[in-house]
Amino acid sequence: MDAEGVGGEGETPVRRRGQGELEARVLSVLGGASEPVTAAWVLERLDAGLSYSTVITILTRLHAKQAVSRTGRGRPVLWEPVANEAGLAALRMRRLLDKQSDRDAVLSSFVSVLSSHDEELLRTLLADSGPDAPGTTPDRPER
Structure with a gap:
C-alpha cells in the first residue's frame, strides 16, 4: 500500500461519497x-x-x-x-432532536448559531404555522 493507504503507486484514490x-x-x-x-x-x-x-x-x-x-x-x-432533499434533511434533524434529553437546550443552541437571515426566516415560518394555521396540531400544551 502507498503512504495514503489507498491503491498502489500511480493509482488515483477513490473519493468516498459524503454521508447522504x-x-x-x-x-x-x-x-x-x-x-x-x-x-x-x-x-x-x-x-x-x-x-x-x-x-x-x-x-x-x-x-x-x-x-x-x-x-x-x-x-x-x-x-x-414522500420527502425531497430538504425534507430528508428535516427528517434527519428531527431524529437527532428526538434523541436528545434536553430538547430546549438543543433548540436554544441551534437558534443561537443561526444567521440573522435564517433566524428571521425561522420566525416567519413559525408565525405562519402557529396554532391557528390550517392542518396544524400542537405537540404539547401551551405554557
Whole structure:
C-alpha cells in the first residue's frame, strides 16, 4: 500500500461519497418521476456505476426514514418520494432532536448559531404555522 493507504503507486484514490449523497441523488431522481417507479428505473437514471442491490439498499434506507413510500406486493415494487432533499434533511434533524434529553437546550443552541437571515426566516415560518394555521396540531400544551 502507498503512504495514503489507498491503491498502489500511480493509482488515483477513490473519493468516498459524503454521508447522504447517494440518498439525495436517489431522491432527486425519484422527484423527476411522474409516477411511482421501479428500482431499475432509478438505477438507469443515476448514471453512477452503482449495482442494483446498492440502489435497493438506498431505497430501503430512505423508506425506513419515511422519505419514500413503497407500493405493490411482490414484484415489481414501486417507489415514490414522500420527502425531497430538504425534507430528508428535516427528517434527519428531527431524529437527532428526538434523541436528545434536553430538547430546549438543543433548540436554544441551534437558534443561537443561526444567521440573522435564517433566524428571521425561522420566525416567519413559525408565525405562519402557529396554532391557528390550517392542518396544524400542537405537540404539547401551551405554557
